[in-house]
Amino acid sequence: MTEQVISPNINFVNDIIASGGDTVKKCFQCATCSVVCNATPDKRPFPRKEMLYAQWGLKDRLLSSPDIWLCHNCNDCTKYCPRGARPGDVLSAIRQKFVEENSIPGIMGKIVTQPKMTLLSLAIPFILFLILLGLTDHLRIHEGEIVYSKFFPIRYIETVFISTVGLAGIAYLLSLSRFWKGMSKGDVQAYSKGFVPAFMKTLLEFVKHSRFLKCGPNAERRVVHILVFYGFAGLFITTTWVTIYYYFFEKHTPILLSDPLKWVANISAASLLIGAVLLIVNRLKDKGFESKSSSFDWTFAIIILLLCITGILTALIRLVGIAYLAYPMYFIHLLLVFYTIVYFPYSKLAHIGYRMTAITYSKMINRDIEI
Ligand code: SF4
Ligand code: SF4
Known part of the structure; x- marks a missing residue:
């Protein structure tokens, strides 16, 4: 088994927080959001995993993910999140960062x-x-x-x-x-x-x-x-x-x-x-x-x-x-x-x-x- 080292990117976490995802750290990974989301596929559902990536600032994973765009910001997840982590807002903030980072020039x-x-x-x-x-x-x-x-x-x-x-x-x-x-x-x-x-x-x-x-x-x-x-x-x-x-x-x-x-x-x-x-x-x-x-x-x-x-x-x-x-x-x-x-x-x-x-x-x- 190959060992995978994950390095947190604190700057990217702070960028997400500054863009409106200030509740990201409240998530305790219960997965209620992924269960209630009607827009997610069953295979590798969102937005629970994106909340984890965002907490670690895993920029590359987030910026190459189709899921942040499959989300339609309905906020069913935010309604049912037991921690008030507002995953809908966090995904919105990630999309804003995405547009900024992926743009040419x-x-x-x-x-x-x-x-x-x-x-x-x-x-x-x-x-x-x-x-x-x-x-x-x-x-x-x-x-x-x-x-x-x-x-x-x-x-x-x-x-x-x-x-x-x-x-x-x-x-x-x-x-x-x-x-x-x-x-x-x-x-x-x-x-x-x-x-x-x-x-x-x-x-x-x-x-x-x-x-x-x-x-x-x-x-x-x-x-x-x-x-x-x-x-x-x-x-x-x-x-x-x-x-x-x-x-x-x-x-x-x-x-x-x-x-x-x-x-x-x-x-x-x-x-x-x-x-x-x-x-x-x-x-x-x-x-x-x-x-x-x-x-x-x-x-x-x-x-x-x-x-x-x-x-x-x-x-x-x-x-x-x-x-x-x-x-x-x-x-x-x-x-x-x-x-x-x-x-x-x-x-x-x-x-x-x-x-x-x-x-x-x-x-x-x-x-x-x-x-
Ligand atoms: S965002 Fe809320 S509902 Fe989703 S995993 Fe985190 S705590 Fe659970
Ligand atoms: S905001 Fe996005 S992740 Fe949350 S329920 Fe709606 S589509 Fe799903």
């Missing part, structure tokens, strides 16, 4: 996941936009009808957003690939055929958000996730639609309110706004067992809410024709758009890709639950 993970750095994250696009618009004489209140492309021309938006989103997308794919390699280390089966059907099943599950139905007393989180998810999806579709109008039909902004594109945009914005409000209301409610919100969670919820509010105000102020308010509001809105989409791989939204990767992997190695 690492510096972006550190900047965006740390709420105290939020102002710095916003300062980056703020300075970039100021320089770009200032040097090209667009940074002013334009005369005549309010047309946002007078202020921030389409070609500038394309240059800034396509280049930064492209880089962020490549960095995200590299981060997901690093996670995949970490999970499947030494497991040949994980690299063999079967990826495509497993991924397609995962995708279907995401479309329906069906895994949230496993979330016992906290199942209403599914509604919030659906509203936010489809809100973003709708806004993505309308952005693509505007581009098609612009290049293929020579139809420029502002688009008429009667245009179907506007209906989709407005319904999507309403869905995102309602989702963001419910997200905040749910976080403020205290059922005792619900997840404690970390400042990482709050930053995300507030940014999404501000994104919706500034988007709606940008449209309304243009309609009533107050130029000196419209252009600055549009500027703020674009900062928040930049924050949301360019920092996607480093923010709370990064969980979409990591969760899909973990579920696909679990399906491939036949260690998934029936949904």
Whole structure:
């Protein structure tokens, strides 16, 4: 029998505690949490073992574990834990550390996941936009009808957003690939055929958000996730639609309110706004067992809410024709758009890709639950 030496990593334990997992040391390994969790597979169930890894600071095991992403933060485990160790919160804190540690480049993970750095994250696009618009004489209140492309021309938006989103997308794919390699280390089966059907099943599950139905007393989180998810999806579709109008039909902004594109945009914005409000209301409610919100969670919820509010105000102020308010509001809105989409791989939204990767992997190695 080979001897295995385990060295505790106190720094990582302290990082988990600082990220919201401050109850981790209360766990006495009774395994009640693994028994009550509806989301865990029977083979090597979670979250008891993750609580042990977290107490020892076993960073490598935690960062290569699909289980921290199979957890959907339902908190049934927290409700029944006899020690008040709040395993749901500890797993949430581990996921935050994961995003920070697994991100490429690492510096972006550190900047965006740390709420105290939020102002710095916003300062980056703020300075970039100021320089770009200032040097090209667009940074002013334009005369005549309010047309946002007078202020921030389409070609500038394309240059800034396509280049930064492209880089962020490549960095995200590299981060997901690093996670995949970490999970499947030494497991040949994980690299063999079967990826495509497993991924397609995962995708279907995401479309329906069906895994949230496993979330016992906290199942209403599914509604919030659906509203936010489809809100973003709708806004993505309308952005693509505007581009098609612009290049293929020579139809420029502002688009008429009667245009179907506007209906989709407005319904999507309403869905995102309602989702963001419910997200905040749910976080403020205290059922005792619900997840404690970390400042990482709050930053995300507030940014999404501000994104919706500034988007709606940008449209309304243009309609009533107050130029000196419209252009600055549009500027703020674009900062928040930049924050949301360019920092996607480093923010709370990064969980979409990591969760899909973990579920696909679990399906491939036949260690998934029936949904
Ligand atoms: S987290 Fe709570 S329920 Fe789970 S093993 Fe530890 S003490 Fe038991
Ligand atoms: S939070 Fe929910 S999904 Fe995660 S371990 Fe606890 S019971 Fe399971």
